[in-house]
Structures are given as structure tokens and as C-alpha cells.
Amino acid sequence: MRPPAMRSDTATRPSTDAIPLSIPASIAVAGAGAFGLFCVDAYRKTDDIHVTTIVDPVERAPIPGVRWEPDISGVLDDxxxxxxxxxxxxHVRAAIAIPALEAGMSVFCExxxxxxxxxxxxxxDAARHSGTAIGTDYVMRHHPAFRLLDALASSSAFGAPRTFSLQNFAQRLPRDHWMWDTTKSGGIFVEHGVHFFDAYGRLAGQPLHLWATAPRKHAVEATVLYDRDVVGRFYHEFGFPAAVERTTGIVFFERGYVEIDGWIPERLHGKIQGGHAAVLAAALPSGVPLSIDEGAPIEFEARFGDRKDEYAAAVVAGMRDLARRHRDPDHEMVVTAQDARASLALALAAGRQAAGTRSCGIDTAPVAPLER
Known part of the structure; x- marks a missing residue:
């Protein structure tokens, strides 16, 4: 990059995600661990998502205007x-989700x-039969970096994707953390990798073939061949000091590349052999401001706000998206239950092969779509 030549050319436009609900939604949050309370705090900073109830067997410090229930039965008749x-x-989500769905509530699932x-x-099935909906908290899909990546990938400026690589060097977790109990978490691919199978894989089409390994106890790797002849590589390792953890993803296209820094992105940058106007036109649908270098080839970048703030905003955006679907069966969600199922299918297949089983089939057959 040559900073003096950089200039911001795209105007900032708020996405639908950022628009508050016209009628506030009342919700319950099940699970009052650190992340659950982070989400409660994010919702309470809005005017359109009202947390009325927290479901957890252990009641923490009182929160004004919020009641505590020890289990889901305390909210089913509300x-x-x-x-x-x-x-x-x-491991406990289905047992909570199905009664809530059958009671006529939609479910926003981590x-x-x-x-x-x-x-x-x-x-x-429970959602379909009750006329409700399921959302999954795939926060990256609601982050402006991935809106921008989708816009660039969808344009003709970059050409078709060829390959991509995701390197996730995450901080160490305690030995007794529940993630290491695969009966509770499903393992790294399932508990963590689904985010990336979804966010990057959707650029490449349907997965056809899979190779996966676990080179170390806390590390897994998968290579996927997709039906558009795109090869995707995913590496995750939970073995680094927090101060040096890093996540990078890079997508190579016919005429350029796009790289994203951070699992909650802090920066998107890239290079393309093409015209300035073509890059502008490609980025415009995302509404994300992009700085463009006038050189040849063209270099570009976008920077994003505080990671914690962006994370909270993405959670809120996902909840708003589900609330709109709950109220309007014709609303098209950013992340559907079928999206979540497809990435789960790939993660389960990767986990099986990494564990050494012969079978590495990917069950991508969709079930019936959600209907009201």
C-alpha cells in the first residue's frame, strides 16, 4: 500500500442489520455464562430488543427489569x-430449543x-410445525467485512474464486474447559469451525470431497473441494498466548485477492488487476467505505471499529433478523437454519475423518424449508 495515494471512495450506508425494529422484541436469554451475559449487555444497549428473562440454574447479580428462571419451563407460557x-x-440446546419452538417462540441459537x-x-421440524423460525448466531455474516467480501465476490470485477485459506491461531483454553469434552462441544470443527465453513464456503458452492486431520491434540485441519472447482483450506489451533493469537482468511480470484484480518475482522485488504471504477462498483452494494490506491494493479482496504463493539453489533443484527422473520414469514433471513445445518454437516464429516474413521461423507441433503 502507498498511503498518500489512498482515498476513500465509497459512501457509508447502513445495512438493514443496523435498522432497529419498528416494534421492540421481548426475548429470553438461556445461559448466563460470560458470553450469555455479553449478549444481554449488547441487547440492553438497544431500544428495540428487551431482555425480560434469563434462564439459568444459577442466578447471578440482579439486572433491573429482568427476571431469572431456573429452566425453560418458566418461560414457555409467557x-x-x-x-x-x-x-x-x-449439548443442551436441543432440549431447550424444541419446547420453546413448540410453544410458539422462535429460537436464536449459538x-x-x-x-x-x-x-x-x-x-x-419443530419450527416448521409450529410456524416459528430458527436463527443461528453466525456473527461474521453480519459483520461489514463479510458484507464487503460477498459484494466483491459477487461482482464480475474479480472473476471466479479459485481457492481460499483460513488460518485460525486461537488462544489456549484451560484443560478443564467444556470445549475439550466432545460430548458437550462436538470438538473444534463443530463448536468453532462451523463459523468459517459457513462464511468462506458459501463463496465456493457445495462441498464434494473432504480431507481432514488432527495434527495435534488442540489442532485440526481440513481441505475441501467444492463443486465450482474451488479448494478451501481451514486450520484451527487453540494453543497460543492471547497476546499473539491471530486469524486470517484469504480468497484468491481470477484477477485478484481479498484478505481479512481477525476472526472478528479488523481489516480487509486486497489487490486486483482492473479498473478503479470496477472496484468501486463491486464494493458499492456492501455500503462499506473502501480506500483505493490508484496504482496498477489497484490496492484497496477497509478498516473496522473496535472488535468488541463490532461483535456486539453483529449479535444484535442477527437477533433483529430473526425477529423480522418471526413476525413476517416472507422475510428472507441472512443466515437460515439450512445454512446452519449445511455447515454442521461439513463440520461433523471433518471431525469423523480427523478422528481416523474411514467414512468422510458429507450429508448435505436439505430437509424441508421452514414454513409458516
């Missing part, structure tokens, strides 16, 4: 609650959607 946000460990496709399908 006519004011539209949505239950599941911020529990994965990733993964479930620990098996049978559980996922049972949840999807």
Missing part, C-alpha cells in the same frame, strides 16, 4: 416472549445449531 436466545453449551444432524432436523 405470551410476551417472542424469541429465546440459546447461549448454553451445545453455533453450532446442534451436535448431530438428527438433533438439527428435530429442531427444524
Amino acid at each position: 405470551p410476551d416472549i417472542e424469541i429465546v436466545h440459546l447461549a448454553t453449551p451445545p 453455533k453450532p445449531l446442534a451436535l448431530s444432524l438428527n438433533e438439527a432436523d428435530a429442531m427444524i
Whole structure:
């Protein structure tokens, strides 16, 4: 990059995600761990998402205007609650989600959607039969970096994608952390990798073939061949000091590349052999301001705000998206239950092969779409 030649050419436009609900939504949050309370705090900073209830067997410090219930049965008969946000460990989600869906509430589920496709399908069936909806908290899809990546990839300026690589060097977790109990988490691919299978894989088409390994106890790697002849590589390792953890993703196209720094992105940058106007036109649908270098080839970048603030904003955006779908069956969600199921199917297949089983088939057959 040559900073003096850089200039910002795209105007900032708020996405639909950032528009508050016209009628506030009343929700319950199940799971009052650190992340659940982070989400509660994010919602309470808005005027359109009202947390009325927290479901957790252990009551923490009182929160003004919020009641505590020890289990989901305490909210099933509440006519004011539209949505239950599941911020529990994965192994208990289906047992909470299905009664809530059957009671007429929609469910906003942390990733993964479930620990098996049978559980996922049972949840999807419950939503379909009750006329409700399921959302999954794939925060990257609601982040401006991935809106911009989608816009660039969808344009003709870059050409078709060829390959991409995701390197996730994450901080160490304690030995007794529930993520290392695969009966509770599903393992790294399922608990964590689904984010990236979804966000990057959707650029490449349907997965056809998979190779996966676990080179170390806390590390996994997968290579996927997609039906558009795109090769995707995913590496995750939870073995680094927090001060040096890093996540980078790079997508190579016919005429350039796009790289994203940070799992909650802090910067997107890239290079393209093409015209200035073509890059502008490609970025415009995202509404993300882009700085462009006038050199040849063209270099560009976008920088994003505080990671914690962007994370909270993405959670809120996902909840708003689900609330709109809950109220309007014709609303098209950014992340559908089928999206969550497809990435879960790939993660489960990767986990099986990394564990050394012969089978590495990917069950991508969709179940019936959610209907009201």
C-alpha cells in the first residue's frame, strides 16, 4: 500500500442489520455464562430488543427489569416472549430449543445449531410445525467485512474464486474447559469451525470431497473441494498466548485477492488487476467505505471499529433478523437454519475423518424449508 495515494471512495450506508425494529422484541436469554451475559449487555444497549428473562440454574447479580428462571419451563407460557436466545453449551440446546419452538417462540441459537444432524432436523421440524423460525448466531455474516467480501465476490470485477485459506491461531483454553469434552462441544470443527465453513464456503458452492486431520491434540485441519472447482483450506489451533493469537482468511480470484484480518475482522485488504471504477462498483452494494490506491494493479482496504463493539453489533443484527422473520414469514433471513445445518454437516464429516474413521461423507441433503 502507498498511503498518500489512498482515498476513500465509497459512501457509508447502513445495512438493514443496523435498522432497529419498528416494534421492540421481548426475548429470553438461556445461559448466563460470560458470553450469555455479553449478549444481554449488547441487547440492553438497544431500544428495540428487551431482555425480560434469563434462564439459568444459577442466578447471578440482579439486572433491573429482568427476571431469572431456573429452566425453560418458566418461560414457555409467557405470551410476551417472542424469541429465546440459546447461549448454553451445545449439548443442551436441543432440549431447550424444541419446547420453546413448540410453544410458539422462535429460537436464536449459538453455533453450532446442534451436535448431530438428527438433533438439527428435530429442531427444524419443530419450527416448521409450529410456524416459528430458527436463527443461528453466525456473527461474521453480519459483520461489514463479510458484507464487503460477498459484494466483491459477487461482482464480475474479480472473476471466479479459485481457492481460499483460513488460518485460525486461537488462544489456549484451560484443560478443564467444556470445549475439550466432545460430548458437550462436538470438538473444534463443530463448536468453532462451523463459523468459517459457513462464511468462506458459501463463496465456493457445495462441498464434494473432504480431507481432514488432527495434527495435534488442540489442532485440526481440513481441505475441501467444492463443486465450482474451488479448494478451501481451514486450520484451527487453540494453543497460543492471547497476546499473539491471530486469524486470517484469504480468497484468491481470477484477477485478484481479498484478505481479512481477525476472526472478528479488523481489516480487509486486497489487490486486483482492473479498473478503479470496477472496484468501486463491486464494493458499492456492501455500503462499506473502501480506500483505493490508484496504482496498477489497484490496492484497496477497509478498516473496522473496535472488535468488541463490532461483535456486539453483529449479535444484535442477527437477533433483529430473526425477529423480522418471526413476525413476517416472507422475510428472507441472512443466515437460515439450512445454512446452519449445511455447515454442521461439513463440520461433523471433518471431525469423523480427523478422528481416523474411514467414512468422510458429507450429508448435505436439505430437509424441508421452514414454513409458516
